[in-house]
Amino acid sequence: xxxxxxxxxxxxxxxxxxxxxxxxxxxxxxxxxxxxxxxxxxxxxxxxxxxxxxxxxxxxxxxxxxxxxxxxxxxxxxxxxxxxxxxxxxxxxxxxxxxxxxxxxxxxxxxxxxxxxxxxxxxxxxxxxxxxxxxxxxxxxxxxxxxxxxxxxxxxxxxxxxxxxxxxxxxxxxxxxxxxxxxxxxxxxxxxxxxxxxxxxxxxxxxxxxxxxxxxxxxxxxxxxxxxxxxxxxxxxxxxxxxxxxxxxxxxxxxxxxxxxxxxxxxxxxxxxxxxxxxxxxxxxxxxxxxxxxxxxxxxxxxxxxxxxxxxxxxxxxxxxxxxxxxxxxxxxxxxxxxxxxxxxxxxxxxxxxxxxxxxxxxxxxxxxxxxxxxxxxxxxxxxxxxxxxxxxxxxxxxxxxxxxxxxxxxxxxxxxxxxxxxxxxxxxxxxxxxxxxxxxxxxxxxxxxxxxxxxxxxxxxxxxxxxxxxxxxxxxxxxxxxxxxxxxxxxxxxxxxxxxxxxxxxxxxxxxxxxxxxxxxxxxxxxxxxxxxxxxxxxxxxxxxxxxxxxxxxxxxxxxxxxxxxxxxxxxxxxxxxxxxxxxxxxxxxxxxxxxxxxxxxxxxxxxxxxxxxxxxxxxxxxxxxxxxxxxxxxxxxxxxxxxxxxxxxxxxxxxxxxxxxxxxxxxxxxxxxxxxxxxx
Amino acid sequence: xxxxxxxxxxxxxxxxxxxxxxxxxxxxxxxxxxxxxxxxxxxxxxxxxxxxxxxxxxxxxxxxxxxxxxxxxxxxxxxxxxxxxxxxxxxxxxxxxxxxxxxxxxxxxxxxxxxxxxxxxxxxxxxxxxxxxxxxxxxxxxxxxxxxxxxxxxxxxxxxxxxxxx
Numbered sequence: 001x002x003x004x005x006x007x008x009x010x011x012x013x014x015x016x017x018x019x020x021x022x023x024x025x026x027x028x029x030x031x032x033x034x035x036x037x038x039x040x041x042x043x044x045x046x047x048x049x050x051x052x053x054x055x056x057x058x059x060x061x062x063x064x065x066x067x068x069x070x071x072x073x074x075x076x077x078x079x080x081x082x083x084x085x086x087x088x089x090x091x092x093x094x095x096x097x098x099x100x101x102x103x104x105x106x107x108x109x110x111x112x113x114x115x116x117x118x119x120x121x122x123x124x125x126x127x128x129x130x131x132x133x134x135x136x137x138x139x140x141x142x143x144x145x146x147x148x149x150x151x152x153x154x155x156x157x158x159x160x161x162x163x164x165x166x167x168x169x170x171x172x173x174x175x176x177x178x179x180x181x182x183x184x185x186x187x188x189x190x191x192x193x194x195x196x197x198x199x200x201x202x203x204x205x206x207x208x209x210x211x212x213x214x215x216x217x218x219x220x221x222x223x224x225x226x227x228x229x230x231x232x233x234x235x236x237x238x239x240x241x242x243x244x245x246x247x248x249x250x251x252x253x254x255x256x257x258x259x260x261x262x263x264x265x266x267x268x269x270x271x272x273x274x275x276x277x278x279x280x281x282x283x284x285x286x287x288x289x290x291x292x293x294x295x296x297x298x299x300x301x302x303x304x305x306x307x308x309x310x311x312x313x314x315x316x317x318x319x320x321x322x323x324x325x326x327x328x329x330x331x332x333x334x335x336x337x338x339x340x341x342x343x344x345x346x347x348x349x350x351x352x353x354x355x356x357x358x359x360x361x362x363x364x365x366x367x368x369x370x371x372x373x374x375x376x377x378x379x380x381x382x383x384x385x386x387x388x389x390x391x392x393x394x395x396x397x398x399x400x401x402x403x404x405x406x407x408x409x410x411x412x413x414x415x416x417x418x419x420x421x422x423x424x425x426x427x428x429x430x431x432x433x434x435x436x437x438x439x440x441x442x443x444x445x446x447x448x449x450x451x452x453x454x455x456x457x458x459x460x461x462x463x464x465x466x467x468x469x470x471x472x473x474x475x476x477x478x479x480x481x482x483x484x485x486x487x488x489x490x491x492x493x494x495x496x497x498x499x500x501x502x503x504x505x506x507x508x509x510x511x512x513x514x515x516x517x518x519x520x521x522x523x524x525x526x527x528x529x530x531x532x533x534x535x536x537x538x539x540x541x542x543x544x545x546x547x548x549x550x551x552x553x554x555x556x557x558x559x560x561x562x563x564x565x566x567x568x569x570x571x572x573x574x575x576x577x578x579x580x581x582x583x584x585x586x587x588x589x590x591x592x593x594x595x596x597x598x599x600x601x602x603x604x605x606x607x608x609x610x611x612x613x614x615x616x617x618x619x620x621x622x623x624x625x626x627x628x629x630x631x632x633x634x635x636x637x638x639x640x641x642x643x644x645x646x647x648x649x650x651x652x653x654x655x656x657x658x659x660x661x662x663x664x665x666x667x668x669x670x671x672x673x674x675x676x677x678x679x680x681x682x
Numbered sequence: 683x684x685x686x687x688x689x690x691x692x693x694x695x696x697x698x699x700x701x702x703x704x705x706x707x708x709x710x711x712x713x714x715x716x717x718x719x720x721x722x723x724x725x726x727x728x729x730x731x732x733x734x735x736x737x738x739x740x741x742x743x744x745x746x747x748x749x750x751x752x753x754x755x756x757x758x759x760x761x762x763x764x765x766x767x768x769x770x771x772x773x774x775x776x777x778x779x780x781x782x783x784x785x786x787x788x789x790x791x792x793x794x795x796x797x798x799x800x801x802x803x804x805x806x807x808x809x810x811x812x813x814x815x816x817x818x819x820x821x822x823x824x825x826x827x828x829x830x831x832x833x834x835x836x837x838x839x840x841x842x843x844x845x846x847x848x
Contacts, residue, residue: 654734
């Protein structure tokens with residue numbers, strides 16, 4: 001991993017990290033399955049073996065020695081298990097080893113992401129795996145015999161599987177470009193790329209990785225492979241020819257009898273050789289999966305840039321088509337073209353938006369691991385139930401969600417779910433339940449984390465809050481909801497003794513803040529001994545919303561259309577004032593508070609007479625009220641931009657502004673935070 | 683390898699920017715900013731007001747789709763505000779990944795001031811703006827006050843930001 005290498009292999013490195021991360025996720029899922037079913041199937045073993053083999057190859061190609069050594073040892077282990085059909089496995093021990101491997105690799109990957117050297121020491125883990133393998137070998141003495149007989153077995157196995165009626169046998173010799181470096185890796189990559197087309201592979205040099213001279217040999221003498229394929233000569237030739245760095249291909253069709261490279265040339269290496277056949281066995285499964293996933297991965301930064309550009313185009317379009325200089329002109333064909341442009345722009349926008357939407361499932365599934373680890377640590381038995389995993393949310397939001405969710409799940413498990421004994425004493429199922437759910441409610445996505453634990457203790461929270469001087473009004477006046485929301489205040493933590501997992505006193509306020517950062521909010525409901533439900537409401541997307549433009553004096557505000565119930569002119573007889581002189585308006589028998597925007601934002605407005613302006617009734621989760629503005633200017637889709645970082649130091653966010661939007665004439669309009677205004681001014 | 687090249691170019695760029703200052707005027711006083719902070723200079727733009735901010739934060743502007751807060755340096759330095767005219771400029775500076783526009787009376791020129799011609803800032807008692815001055819540059823056509831760009835936007839405000847971010 002020299003500096004040089006890192007520099008010119010940037011895209012390869014990215015690909016490597018992406019693939020490895022995905023493999024890790026897949027692996028984790030398999031393991032959690034194994035654990036929940038308490039049994040390991042042949043498919044699982046094969047799959048783990050395949051993943052280890054892939055990562056071993058790619059990591060050694062990227063020259064991350066520690067990862068490749070570790071995966072190699074695990075590959076050995078699963079090879080042994082697979083070949084010897086060892087089913088009396090200590091699953092806990094096994095999954096612990098694999099989980100540790102996942103952790104190790106994930107840690108190394110994150111180091112690489114940060115541009116650091118992946119320098120973790122895999123030694124102890126590798127030796128643990130080897131020890132376990134040795135103990136398995138002792139317990140399964142047949143293993144040795146089988147291993148030594150493996151050569152024959154392997155050949156039989158291959159002959160049976162690989163050769164069908166249509167198969168053609170080939171021998172090929174491949175020369176790589178002279179300066180391509182790391183010929184052994186190129187050869188390995190080539191084999192891997194060919195995997196799906198060829199079977200019964202043997203090659204010279206036999207050992208691509210542990211043989212130090214392999215690269216040199218390939219460079220000098222070429223890379224010889226023999227294999228069986230159902231493809232015709234031309235296809236195979238072009239496949240080989242299209243391989244990375246391939247310079248020259250000599251391909252020959254041969255008779256079945258002598259298609260194997262002569263025995264003298266092949267020094268049988270049990271593992272490496274079988275590895276390729278092992279892959280082959282699984283090719284059918286994994287390939288069909290790949291076919292369905294006709295997917296490319298794109299850098300998020302590019303997506304963001306595309307989004308920004310589309311935003312600009314939307315704005316520019318109305319700058320052009322509504323240009324004041326066009327006024328009073330007869331422009332029939334221009335208007336026609338402009339309409340077409342608008343239509344196309346809308347489509348473009350929809351598509352770009354949809355590209356950014358990804359399913360929340362993977363984020364949810366990561367929580368399985370946390371529940372598993374914590375169950376083990378705390379001696380609890382908790383089940384995680386997931387629903388609504390197909391709900392789609394903007395990529396940026398998903399990214400911010402992971403941490404808070406993790407924290408909340410930990411909190412539920414640590415503080416919410418009682419110990420087994422306690423649960424039994426309370427007459428609950430010994431097994432605790434946490435359910436994680438996501439639903440799309442139109443403009444928002446609501447994620448709820450529900451546990452059937454002991455619930456929040458109102459008195460304890462009040463006691464704690466008063467101790468930390470967090471109470472702003474007397475506890476008797478506070479609703480449960482208000483009391484529970486105290487735990488979101490900075491510096492609040494109800495747990496007396498701090499555990500590894502939660503309760504360092506930084507928990508819930510951080511969660512709240514990250515949720516708010518993406519424009520969401522968080523609420524908590526709890527019933528003593530019944531459990532706690534935490535609901536997170538987040539916008540579907542950050543980028544574009546439907547808004548109603550209203551004007552106050554010279555300023556234009558945007559109200560998210562989803563919050564608007566109706567708008568109307570006030571009638572004098574409906575206006576009332578409450579005891580503290582707050583304005584209210586009676587609509588169909590209900591009184592709604594009136595919020596004058598010009599007062600809220602200290603603006604000079606056209607009119608202060610409520611009869612002259614317009615009232616817009618908006619609703620939030622909790623309440624409905626009326627905004628008073630000069631007039632309604634019309635509806636428009638706006639591109640939402642966050643409030644610039646510099647302004648975050650002021651209380652802009654608390655003053656009822658959710659963000660900014662750029663209007664068609666390039667003016668900026670502030671997007672109103674409807675629930676923020678309710679909290680602040682009513 | 684490619685990275686190294688880029689780094690080299692960056693270093694060179696920094697070298698050419700070193701000792702170069704953009705000067706602007708507030709009334710009769712000449713101030714200057716290190717040129718490396720400056721991303722662009724634009725004329726005065728329509729400004730959208732923002733609630734709950736100090737008076738020197740005039741609001742936000744739309745700079746080709748990017749929303750940038752603008753600060754009136756006059757008011758920031760507790761000078762009399764004046765009406766904006768066609769000479770008024772917004773200097774867009776980039777500090778720690780934040781873009782901020784500085785509203786100044788007008789922009790004059792780019793000058794090179796050698797390090798040895800920069801004197802330490804005056805004592806803190808002599809004026810409010812002096813807390814933002816990091817040196818006094820002497821060049822052939824007079825004395826220029828070198829602004830500490832970081833402090834201009836960081837200072838007490840930045841302190842508040844970091845408090846929030848924790």
